[in-house]
Amino acid sequence: MRVVIAEDSVLLRAGLVKLLASGGIEVAAAVAGPDDLLLAVEREQPDLALVDVRMPPTFTDEGVQAALVLKQRWPRVAVLLLSQYVEERYAADLLAEHTGGLGYLLKDRVADVDEFLEAVRRVAAGGTVLDPEVVAQLLARRRTNPVRRLTPRETDVLAAMAEGRSNSAIADTLGIGGHAVEKHVNNIFAKLGLLPAGTDHRRVLAVLRYLEIGDRS
The missing domain is CATH 3.40.50.2300 (Response regulator)
Known part of the structure; x- marks a missing residue:
């Protein structure tokens, strides 16, 4: 490199x-x-x-x-x-x-x-x-974000996704199984209305939705 x-x-x-x-x-x-x-x-x-x-x-x-x-x-x-x-x-x-x-x-x-x-x-x-501090501040400013429909565990998983962690890294960080992470990720996609179009692409869209980057108000 x-x-x-x-x-x-x-x-x-x-x-x-x-x-x-x-x-x-x-x-x-x-x-x-x-x-x-x-x-x-x-x-x-x-x-x-x-x-x-x-x-x-x-x-x-x-x-x-x-x-x-x-x-x-x-x-x-x-x-x-x-x-x-x-x-x-x-x-x-x-x-x-x-x-x-x-x-x-x-x-x-x-x-x-x-x-x-x-x-x-x-x-x-x-x-x-x-950076986790950046994620935390972005989230704090966005109270109407649709991720409020997520459960606390799903929110934890999405926050880890926003930090760039893979499913296996999320499992290690949260102390849950890999299958549980996959289930949470799929639930996140469903609740945010992200239709199947490639897992990597949907992960990026989920993170952007989480941060509401497009909102300039």
């Missing part, structure tokens, strides 16, 4: 390079700004771009805007955004446009090396990873 890093903090950028290398992941380039990110991706054609949400010159949403351009130009390149704080609007903006090979994590998660490397690999493989 080859990764390009975009992070303006010299110390964190160096730490990410070392951390990824320790996991056997090649860092093709490490840059400090959005323009250099796009140039590096064009030159290196990596599997994944690890992007800070806030970068120069204004330190607002340069990383998100660069990620949107990146996904438009090179859709096969996965993107994992890193943020100091929960900024759910930025996660929603990106996920509203793309539904695979995407992740949004708080920088604190980097401290758990194994979990962080697992997230990098999952996103690079085409999955979706959302």
Whole structure:
């Protein structure tokens, strides 16, 4: 796996390079700004771009805007955004446009090396990873979401799906059997009105419904 890093903090950028290398992941380039990110991706054609949400010159949403351009130009390149704080609007903006090979994590998660490397690999493989804190805040703002029809256990399963977990990982996390997870997932699809059209596609739609990403009100 080859990764390009975009992070303006010299110390964190160096730490990410070392951390990824320790996991056997090649860092093709490490840059400090959005323009250099796009140039590096064009030159290196990596599997994944690890992007800070806030970068120069204004330190607002340069990383998100660069990620949107990146996904438009090179859709096969996965993107994992890193943020100091929960900024759910930025996660929603990106996920509203793309539904695979995407992740949004708080920088604190980097401290758990194994979990962080697992997230990098999952996103690079085409999955979706959302920080649990982002999921929690998104849910708190959406009281009319149709997922309110779900049982508490079904809601737990859908929340784990939103974090990008597979059925087997959900079973391990919730301490239930694999068949029970499959039953809950099918119930979720039915209650959200998601007709059979490929399990992976329905999972993405269920997560989007859960987060109500399309709602800009």
